[in-house]
Amino acid sequence: xxxxxxxxxxxxxxxxxxxDDIDLDIESGEFFTLLGPSGxxxxxxxxxxxxxxxxxxGEVRVAGERIDxxxxxxxxxxLVFQDYAIxxxxxxxxxxxxxxxxRGRPRQEIAERVARALDLVxxxxxxxxxxxxxxxxxxxxxxxxxxxxxxxxxxxxxxPLSNLDxxxxxxxxxxxxxxxxxxxxxTIYVTHDQEEALVISDRICVMQxxxxxxxxxxxxxxxxxxxxxxxSFVGAMNVIADLRVGAGGALALGLAxxxxxxxxxxxxxxxxxxxxDMTVAGTSEDVPSDALALDGAVxxxxxxxxxxxxxxxLDDGPQILAHVHRPERRLLERTGARVxxxxxxxxxxxxxxxxxxxxxxxx
Ligand SMILES: Nc1ncnc2c1ncn2[C@@H]1O[C@H](COP(=O)(O)OP(=O)(O)OP(=O)(O)O)[C@@H](O)[C@H]1O
Ligand SMILES: [Mg+2]
Numbered sequence: 001x002x003x004x005x006x007x008x009x010x011x012x013x014x015x016x017x018x019x020d021d022i023d024l025d026i027e028s029g030e031f032f033t034l035l036g037p038s039g040x041x042x043x044x045x046x047x048x049x050x051x052x053x054x055x056x057x058g059e060v061r062v063a064g065e066r067i068d069x070x071x072x073x074x075x076x077x078x079l080v081f082q083d084y085a086i087x088x089x090x091x092x093x094x095x096x097x098x099x100x101x102x103r104g105r106p107r108q109e110i111a112e113r114v115a116r117a118l119d120l121v122x123x124x125x126x127x128x129x130x131x132x133x134x135x136x137x138x139x140x141x142x143x144x145x146x147x148x149x150x151x152x153x154x155x156x157x158x159x160p161l162s163n164l165d166x167x168x169x170x171x172x173x174x175x176x177x178x179x180x181x182x183x184x185x186x187t188i189y190v191t192h193d194q195e196e197a198l199v200i201s202d203r204i205c206v207m208q209x210x211x212x213x214x215x216x217x218x219x220x221x222x223x224x225x226x227x228x229x230x231x232s233f234v235g236a237m238n239v240i241a242d243l244r245v246g247a248g249g250a251l252a253l254g255l256a257x258x259x260x261x262x263x264x265x266x267x268x269x270x271x272x273x274x275x276x277d278m279t280v281a282g283t284s285e286d287v288p289s290d291a292l293a294l295d296g297a298v299x300x301x302x303x304x305x306x307x308x309x310x311x312x313x314l315d316d317g318p319q320i321l322a323h324v325h326r327p328e329r330r331l332l333e334r335t336g337a338r339v340x341x342x343x344x345x346x347x348x349x350x351x352x353x354x355x356x357x358x359x360x361x362x363x
Pocket of ligand 1: 017039
């Protein structure tokens with residue numbers, strides 16, 4: 001088990017700042033995920049920790065020891081990549097044994113450790129097979145066994161599930177999580193899939209353009225997004241940009257008065273609300289003192305069994321999508337009806353329109 005410290009890491013490629021002052025602390029035994037869109041710097045950061053990239057500046061420490069000057073092969077790190085990267089001409093057992101043979105371990109020890117690693121990924125019966133005789137999910141489990149068999153200080157995984165179909169992705173995602181927990185190995189995991197990140201991680205680091213937007217637990221990132229980018233990237237969010245809150249300008253009923261202390265001095269905010277965080281009511285519905293309201297007309301209702309989605313065209317505003325859990329039949333026949341969306345203040349996210357930063361003290 002080892003703590004990982006990344007200190008002020010910068011990396012520039014021609015025309016792009018791939019990593020912009022990355023400063024992170026990853027706890028011992030933690031499952032830590034780098035999440036962000038394509039090109040945000042996830043792989044570059046992982047490769048910096050692995051030693052395949054040299055950063056322009058900054059430090060990498062593992063268990064207190066500085067490793068950023070060390071060649072990759074001397075770092076005690078397990079790696080799992082997107083394209084399995086297992087040797088096609090070697091059996092499963094030989095693939096897993098490879099790292100231990102390279103390290104010159106005795107035969108008996110290698111045999112025992114390989115058997116244990118294959119059992120861990122539920123491939124104990126497949127040691128003699130060749131990779132092409134395995135499914136994609138099984139090949140990726142060979143990759144996983146090969147990474148952990150050397151008992152690395154830390155485990156790095158770069159989109160290990162992205163070549164698998166949806167069902168296998170979910171299955172293997174759970175396997176990876178269970179394996180990581182049982183070994184207690186500090187893990188840095190890369191994905192651009194926000195749901196995967198929420199499910200698998202102890203903490204998530206959301207990145208964009210080489211920068212860290214937020215580090216937090218899945219709950220924090222989902223329920224308290226630090227920036228408008230995080231709010232929009234993680235989960236589905238309705239965004240009303242540049243909402244005027246000055247006199248006469250408030251689209252949301254009650255916005256100006258109820259948020260006066262927070263909004264002091266601003267005449268414009270960006271409001272965001274999750275689909276599942278509001279209720280759809282009739283236009284005569286009273287607005288509770290701890291809520292805002294948005295009026296509009298139902299544009300479309302999509303029924304999906306246990307849930308339905310309302311698309312509401314706001315008066316003088318954008319369309320808003322509302323999620324209704326276990327919809328009643330009468331609610332489904334309301335296309336064209338005027339409705340009032342009730343938004344509890346505790347669920348409303350406000351952002352500074354210029355900086356995109358969260359305005360605190362809403363809840
Ligand atoms: N060897 C390189 N030479 C030049 N530019 C590079 C190189 N490697 C990465 N980049 C650039 O650095 C930025 C970050 O790339 P990186 O591969 O780290 O992104 P990523 O978050 O892993 O994206 P993806 O989700 O597509 O894998 C991108 O703009 C990319 O084009
Ligand atoms: Mg990448």
